[in-house]
Amino acid sequence: MANDLSTGVYEIPSELLEFRDAVRQIAQEKIAPRAAEIDEKGEYPWDVRKALAESDILGLPIAEDLGGIHMGTLMQQLAVEEIAKVCASSALIQMIQELGSLPITLFGSDELKQRFLPKIASGEHSPAFALSEPEAGSDPASMKTTAVRDGDEWVINGTKNWITNTSIADFYVVFAKTDLERNRITAFVVESDRPGFSWGPLERKLGIKGSPTGSPVLEDVRVPHANVIGEVDKGLSVALGTLERTRLGAAAQAVGIAQGAVDYATNYAKERIAFGKPIATFQGLQWKLADAETRVAAARELLYKACSVVDNEPRGSRAVGKWTSMAKLFASDTAMAVTVDMLQVLGGYGYVKDYPMERFMRDAKITQIYEGTNEIQRVVISRAMLG
Structure with a gap:
């Protein structure tokens, strides 16, 4: 019996195409005219972020019950593709929306999701993902950042590197070693306004100059145990x-x-x-x-x-x-x-x-x-x- 491949095997659903076309229009009309200037000045494009937020595009990685408009992985990447056609730096805004929120979406407690994801969906807050270190890029198990439990808090010390959204993120998903003997790490949400959290000069890069990249520094930064993402030692x-x-x-x-x-x-x-x-x-x-x-x-x-x-x-x-x-x-x-x-x-x-x-x-x-x-x-x- 012959396989019926005549109807729409490779077709993208019409609702996704409609939203993609809306993203394309915003990219062409509001982002493209700014792309050269964003690159030349190397400044974070807050106006672009605002345009993406007002159009609900920033809410694509977040579930509807948490304030987002999640339409699946394909729609998120369709949006990234359309923005990147005109400005790769601006596309990173959309990419980090997912990278910084997905650990909480997949592994976080309900309390963490309610506390952080609605503000990400609205564009009110911006996330960052802090895994890499000066001597631990492709090999995260070599990281030097540590977290030690002190009662109901964790004390984190270390330096991260190559972190997108450094200086503008409202919170960072930080990975730190919590079991030195067994080389185990744990993931934490670290708000940028916590005492002891800072960053040095931003990197001067070949490309994507409108997206800040830097090295967050954590010096005795304390976070509550409730900020652990997933299980301890399973980071x-x-x-x-x-x-x-x-x-x-x-x-x-x-x-x-x-x-x-x-x-x-x-x-x-x-x-x-x-x-x-x-x-x-x-x-x-x-x-x-x-x-x-x-x-x-x-x-x-x-x-x-x-x-x-x-x-x-x-x-x-x-x-x-x-x-x-x-x-x-x-x-x-x-x-x-x-x-x-x-x-x-x-x-x-x-x-x-x-x-x-x-x-x-x-x-x-x-x-x-x-x-x-x-x-x-x-x-x-x-x-x-x-x-």
């Missing part, structure tokens, strides 16, 4: 359970950056005249554009498939980690390769700041590094394959 599960889903944000950002570059290069090729005719008429450039469009389309399909796996597989399924790692790996490598090729289409104009192509290329590089380097993604994929 690694919180971290990995979060990252295996949120790495799709980096994949979506990469797809958006790559598509933005292809779209810009295509329009440029139609208008740029060389040897008396548009350069789009030259076969060499046509093939470069065709290869780029094909690679981005493939990355997008892998991203959407991975989103479907996240939404349909049970938590802890090995398939989730494998598919999200494949999507992140392929999309980010695609973004880097495509932006380099599309810059070449513009020639010398691609190399100057008057055109956005060099920004696309600079922003693309980080997608191969954060949310787990692509080397780590290959480890995850091969382990899933080999059992």
